[in-house]
Amino acid sequence: MPREQMRTNTMIQLRPLTAEDAATIENWPKYPAEFDDLDYALRQDGWLAEFQDWPNTWRFSAEQSGELIAFIILATTAVGEAEFRIALRPDKTGQGLGRIITSQTMEKGFGEIDLTRIHLIVRKNNPRAIQLYHRLGFTLRGECHKDVNQKPTHFLIMDLQQDDYLAARAIAKTRR
Template identity: 30%
Template sequence: MLYKFTNMTQEQAEDISFNWHYDGEYSFYDMEADKEDLEEFLDPEQRGNSTFAVTKENELVAFFSVSKIADGTLEIGLGMRPDLTGQGCGLEFLKEGLNFVEFRYKPNKITLSVATFNQRAIKVYRKVGFTDVKTFMQNTNGSTFEFLKMQYEC
């Protein structure tokens, strides 16, 4: 395993929240872009034991969060450090993240939601076996955006 998943510390949450800034349209994913998301990410109680810092060779490279929905279904959220995006690292990271979640939680299904403009991520999700479920509109970052809900059968 190249990536190590550990419970996120406050220092790591603050690093991601205030120092990770994405270029162009991907700035949509900056933690500071949505006040509610930022507050949730920075609150240790809300992060609980379900938000993980992902390190590679002891360097923080990503985060991975897990929420239980129902009936053995988990929802995940994830992000890579901005300087690592678009370099072909996503597939390996996602595969290891799914292995981690399947081993730790033993879900039947894993879902995620992604902004539809993010074709780069959608391509990676489909490559590992996620399928499209539906599109929906969501209020976030001060406006309304289209998202794609995707699902992975374990």
């Protein structure tokens, strides 16, 4: 890992999401046009409200230098399994922070929470996210279609198994 990346990584902290964080997130600026379809996730009836009362759901805030830059959700879908969702503050996209935060979340999910599988859906028209998830070890498992804000939306289904994550992490440690 390059030294600059290591400094950025240590500056990002995951912590439990608070009610104050949720209020702040709802007031984040809109995403740029390229990500306009994702903006609903940040708003009053978005992901935070959707997953607020789900049992066995972990909601995290990501802070960089004391500043809220993202939120993450791991929502239990079966015993030992959770769905992963992440939303970066609009002005923080494209800076490599998604990779760092996703990696830290996988560490929490597979390490602290002891999940055996983490899965996600990603929009087919979001090649940067798809490439990121592939680089982190997620495997393509299929496709699905859902209505989002009354619009048909096409997604890829991806997952990462705990064994694969731990094996890749062990290999990465030996290369350092």
